[in-house]
Amino acid sequence: MPDPGCGRQRPLSPHLQIYRLPLTAKMSILFxxxxxxxxxxxxxxxxxxxxxAGDGAAWSPVRDFLAxxxxxxxxxxxxxxxxxxxCNGVRHLLWDTGRGLEKTxxxxxxxxxxxxxxxxxxxxxxxxx
Amino acid sequence: MREGSRHFLAQxxxxxxxxxxxxxxxxxxxxxxxADHATVTGWIREPVNAVMLAxxxxxxxxxxxLGVRVVIEDYLAPGPLQRWLLGSLRxxxxxxxxxxxxxxxxxxxxxxx
Numbered sequence: 001m002p003d004p005g006c007g008r009q010r011p012l013s014p015h016l017q018i019y020r021l022p023l024t025a026k027m028s029i030l031f032x033x034x035x036x037x038x039x040x041x042x043x044x045x046x047x048x049x050x051x052x053a054g055d056g057a058a059w060s061p062v063r064d065f066l067a068x069x070x071x072x073x074x075x076x077x078x079x080x081x082x083x084x085x086x087c088n089g090v091r092h093l094l095w096d097t098g099r100g101l102e103k104t105x106x107x108x109x110x111x112x113x114x115x116x117x118x119x120x121x122x123x124x125x126x127x128x129x
Numbered sequence: 130m131r132e133g134s135r136h137f138l139a140q141x142x143x144x145x146x147x148x149x150x151x152x153x154x155x156x157x158x159x160x161x162x163x164a165d166h167a168t169v170t171g172w173i174r175e176p177v178n179a180v181m182l183a184x185x186x187x188x189x190x191x192x193x194x195l196g197v198r199v200v201i202e203d204y205l206a207p208g209p210l211q212r213w214l215l216g217s218l219r220x221x222x223x224x225x226x227x228x229x230x231x232x233x234x235x236x237x238x239x240x241x242x
Contacts, residue, residue: 035197036200050228052169056167090148096141
């Protein structure tokens with residue numbers, strides 16, 4: 001009876017609990033997480049509009065929260081998320097044209113995206129003060 | 130055009146449209162800390178900002194729905210939960226967009242200062 005592969009070294013797929021994901025893989029899943037977060041952020045933005053459509057009294061607790069350390073941190077994180085999704089999205093658009101798909105350029109463009117995200121976030125946060 | 134191609138093209142077209150809108154939105158979020166009611170509403174009433182916000186709400190919702198659809202399809206096993214989420218996504222997006230635009234309309238054209 002033929003032995004279906006027993007005793008033979010068979011390739012294993014990466015075991016996600018112990019396999020250290022390369023930068024490209026981490027960036028890929030973060031891109032999707034960021035996208036979902038931004039969709040949910042739109043609900044928060046519409047919530048802000050609902051409060052703003054009311055009077056100043058309704059806005060003041062929201063203003064106080066947004067001025068607090070936690071509120072500022074949250075906003076900074078959302079700006080970072082937006083720019084990350086934007087920058088990595090541009091990377092995806094370039095891939096769609098067939099460019100930059102070699103292994104070496106994948107790592108390089110990944111690093112560019114991370115740097116651009118941090119740069120654009122800092123610049124925006126600094127300019128908008 | 131097949132459904133897959135339509136999704137692919139719509140996702141990328143909305144992505145291109147969102148490039149300037151998201152940069153604008155990033156600045157808007159970063160400027161929020163400490164802004165009082167009159168400042169924010171006054172800023173939204175400026176025509177450029179009102180138009181940008183309306184476009185961001187519309188294009189962002191469409192792009193978001195396209196993306197979240199794929200995430201649900203990829204990470205949830207086919208079954209009642211996946212079907213229910215996929216079925217709710219369109220009504221949820223329509224709700225998000227119309228409520229957002231209605232509120233924006235009220236802030237921009239509503240009475241009071």
